[in-house]
Amino acid sequence: MDSIQDWTLRPLVCAVLAAISSPVYANEVTRLEEVVVTATREETPLNQAPISIGKVNEQQIDQLRPTFIGQVLDQIPGVHMTNLGNEQHNMSIRQPMSYxxxxxxxxxGIPIRPVGIFNHNALYEINLAGNNGIEVVRGPASSLYGSNAVGGAVNFTTAAPSSNPYFSTSIQASDQGYRRVDLAASDSWGDTGLRIAGYYADRGASWQDYNEMDKVSLTARLDHWLSDSALWKTTLTYSKLNTDxxxxxxxxxxNTRPGFSYQTFTYRDVxxxxxxxxxxxxxxxxxxTSATVYYRNNSTNQLxxxxxxxxxxxxxxxxxxxNSFTSLGLSAFHRxxxxxxxxxxxxxxxxxxxDQGETALLIKRDPKTGKYLSYKTGAVRRDYHVDLSNQALYADASYQFDHGLGLSAGLRYDGVKYDYTNYLKPSLITGAPSQTQTFASSSPKINLTWQASPELFMYGGYxxxxTPPDISTLYSSxxxxxxxxxxxxxxxxxxRWQPNQDLNLNxxxxxxxxxxxLVNYSIEPGKSFPRNAGKTLHEGxxxxxxxxxTTAWSVRLAGQYAxxxxxxYQPSPLENYAGKDIPAAPNWQGTLEIAYQPIQGxxxxxxxxxxxxxxxxxxxxxxxxxxxxxxxxxEYQYKxxxxxxxxxxxxxxxxxxxxxxSYKGQxxxxxxxxxxxxxxxxxxxxFGMSYAFDGKGAAK
Structure with missing residues (x-):
């Protein structure tokens, strides 16, 4: 698999693979200690988190001015988010680029979708303008966050209301038809604060045929302090996406016409x-103590x-x-x-x-260009309802010994139940008879930590x-x-090693x-079926x-070898892939950023x-x-x-x-x-421009 390009770039990539911490502006004098909440469900210093976790903070997000969340997440070592266009994506965290x-x-800390209704595109339901950071736990986090948190858990933290009046707006556009407007407003009155932030984006004609989109997204957060140590927090996030x-x-x-598309009518509405x-x-x-009641209402219609x-x-x-679902849930814990x-x-x-349904289509195709021209609606091939329930209990204990040693252990039990009703007569075309299936599992963990010195922290564990089969995997085949x-x-x-304020290694x-x-086995382009692969190995x-x-120059590196x-894995008597690499699994991946600040701002x-x-x-x-x-x-900032x-x-x-x-090697x-x-x-x-007012006429 090693190519000349691979061996030529490998020493460079190996030298630059890295994790991130907050970039430092030349005009900053002090740095606040970075904290994370996802590692233990409450604030923990990042340098003392007992597991592999990375964070991107608000300052880094502002510097990137992202139009795609992957532009931010790729700053964390071991994370790669594939851009499938117009905020559609798949993810790679201790896994191949996977759906x-x-x-x-x-x-x-609340899943944006229920277990069993996974969507590899789910992050297009996130409003990044309403968040002030992203935290990624790499590897199984199931003891705290339940099933599916296997490759990792990605937690978006909503931004709290400001203590003073705040308003910001920005506009940006690209030469490839992308346009976007962001707005945010925030203020507090006594013990109560409110922040509202959102954006509207659309894409018109661009380098690629048939690739227009529009999206609106809004987040509101209302905080009310019941006392100096008790917060009542309410959030609402709404997103609507329509894309070709x-x-x-x-x-x-x-190779010859990369902007071409065979499609003329495919769409996704979310x-x-x-x-x-x-x-x-x-x-x-x-x-x-934390207790949260939450509600979801989601629909995805697509061709x-x-x-x-x-x-x-x-x-x-x-x-x-x-596909449409509603959810009502309660999540609570006490430490x-x-x-x-x-x-x-x-x-x-x-x-x-x-509720899920599928309708068959008969499509007319141009034999010369390969374009799909029109379609006729055929028979309904799926029409079913699933009552999905999930109950979980978990516990996590830790003890701090002398000499900087610490021990933590956790256990979680999850029970998932699918009560499936088929509204059609069961057949190979319309699906299985109505039935109930349950999946349950207990997920343990144990970690040992050592604060060897103020500068050096080590952790390790098991x-x-x-992850249970999701609804579409079970009932849409x-x-x-x-x-x-x-x-x-x-x-x-x-x-993690931080010998001084200017250098952070991990x-x-x-x-x-x-x-x-579960691995999708492809028999031809566009056709794949889920299989329990037997055994796989992921290491890196x-x-x-x-x-x-210096005060002007900074370097940030992020990446991995895996x-x-x-x-x-033997999907048929003639095929045995034991010892083979899983597809879409590059060994090397990384980013390197070199930044220069010639003058303040x-x-x-x-x-x-x-x-x-x-x-x-x-x-x-x-x-x-x-x-x-x-x-x-x-960028240049003036007032x-x-x-x-x-x-x-x-x-x-x-x-x-x-x-x-889909080639099988034969x-x-x-x-x-x-x-x-x-x-x-x-x-x-x-190109973009923004204005931020904090009550004193100064920039954020």
């Missing part, structure tokens, strides 16, 4: 509402490009899908401390009725996670698969064993550094993003070479005004965000019928 339900996405789906290209079209209200604080000596399959030169089949001993006990109750929950056992060791080593892991090294070299392989940064070669197919015969991208960002410009993909590289192949390989490429955007210029 599988191995991640937990949260907002203020240009789909992928075959090998020839990817509407998501989340609301929560809860009380948290210290109600007894040595204790901390997706990935469900269109060619039947011949002038015809194809497709489907529309509809009590007695001297050096802490005990946290919590639980979750949730009910999420879900954790286990599990031709027949109900004989699937069971996948389980994952992880051993990891990590260290590293983590992990080995993650998967049992009965995540390294990091953040260095303020290998994801099949240990036992000005910043210029050059970022390099590297993704190494990877196999496109399970037999490891078709390879994608990966890519190296350069992004240039600059309340900020001007910025970006050049993304500075070298105008031709690349694929992700590439796959017979001739045909890239035009077996390979598919999701094309990356060409060089893009972005």
């Amino acid at each position: 599988s339900a191995v991640y937990q996405y949260l907002e203020d 789906m240009p789909g992928t290209l075959n090998e020839t079209d990817f 509407e998501a509402l989340r609301a929560s209200t809860g009380i948290e604080g210290q109600f007894n000596r040595g204790g901390f 997706p490009s990935y469900l269109i399959f060619n039947l011949g030169p002038d015809s194809a089949a497709g489907r529309t899908t509809e 009590q401390q007695w001297g050096n001993f802490k005990l946290l006990v919590g639980g979750l109750l949730e009910e999420s009725p879900n 954790s286990q996670g599990f 031709a027949v109900v698969p004989d699937l069971k929950s996948a389980t994952f056992d992880q051993f990891e060791f990590g260290t 590293a983590a080593v992990y080995r993650l064993n998967g049992q009965d892991e 090294v995540e390294l990091g550094a953040n260095w303020q070299a 290998r994801h392989s099949y240990v036992q 000005a910043r210029i940064a050059l970022e390099t993003a590297y993704l190494g070669p990877y196999w496109m197919d399970s037999p490891n015969t078709v390879q994608y070479e990966g890519y190296t991208l350069f992004n240039l960002r600059g 309340a005004w900020t001007l910025w410009a970006q050049v993304l993909n500075l070298a105008n590289s031709h690349y694929a965000e992700i590439a796959s192949s 017979g001739l390989h045909n890239g035009n019928t077996q390979d598919s490429y999701s094309v990356g955007a060409p060089r893009t210029f972005v």
